[in-house]
Amino acid sequence: MKVLVVDDEAPARERLVSLLESLSQYEVCGTAANGVQAVRLAQETQPDIVLMDIRMPGMDGLEAARHISQMDTPPAVIFVTAYEEHAIEAFETHAVGYLLKPVRGERLKAALEAAGRPNKAQMGALGGSVGQSSRSHICARVRGNLELIPVEDIHFFQADQKYVTVRHTGGEVLIEEPLKSLEEEFADSFLRIHRNALVAKHSFGGMEKNAQGCFEVVLKGTGERLEVSRRHVAEVRKFLKSL
Known part of the structure; x- marks a missing residue:
């Protein structure tokens, strides 16, 4: 079985690799x-399995696991953590494997053997149970692959029926997430x-009336306009007065 090792500390990665090399399967x-x-x-x-550290700079292990769970055939995720007991209980509740640092060989072997594939509902529940903050990236499926878009590069979200267009610095992608949930998650920055659009606060360039007398937001840098209801x-x- 193939195992991916994820940890921001090189000694921790090396230790896990060394332990895995002693297990022939x-x-x-x-x-x-x-x-x-x-x-x-x-x-x-x-x-088949990902050994995932939780606390890492940028995108942490919980968010990474949420994105990985969207793969066509997602691997089992075993968290490697130094979290206190109440967080460990949360992992147990949602049937996601975990290993407590420092990792011991016999515990690693047992966790690998017991690893199951967490589904998307379990990953979502896990994220909520440990107070996960808003994502650092949005994940979109593009030509069969997952594409990560940094939230800081997104200009706006715009809903159209069942899809939401994510316009970002590098172009645009479509995702299937409710605009309402995106609004709740990114309330501090959008x-x-x-009713169909959220704009990044850093992208506001102003608000003007068009020829029909309707208000439009002018996006900074691009000059693109979006209707304001x-x-x-x-x-x-x-908001614009507060800038």
């Missing part, structure tokens, strides 16, 4: 130092301007 297919690398390597190497005009005006 497991093969290390790659190592990653952060969550973004983990998602990309998981797609490239198609591991503002609703219409009447019910959101006051809130947008208040």
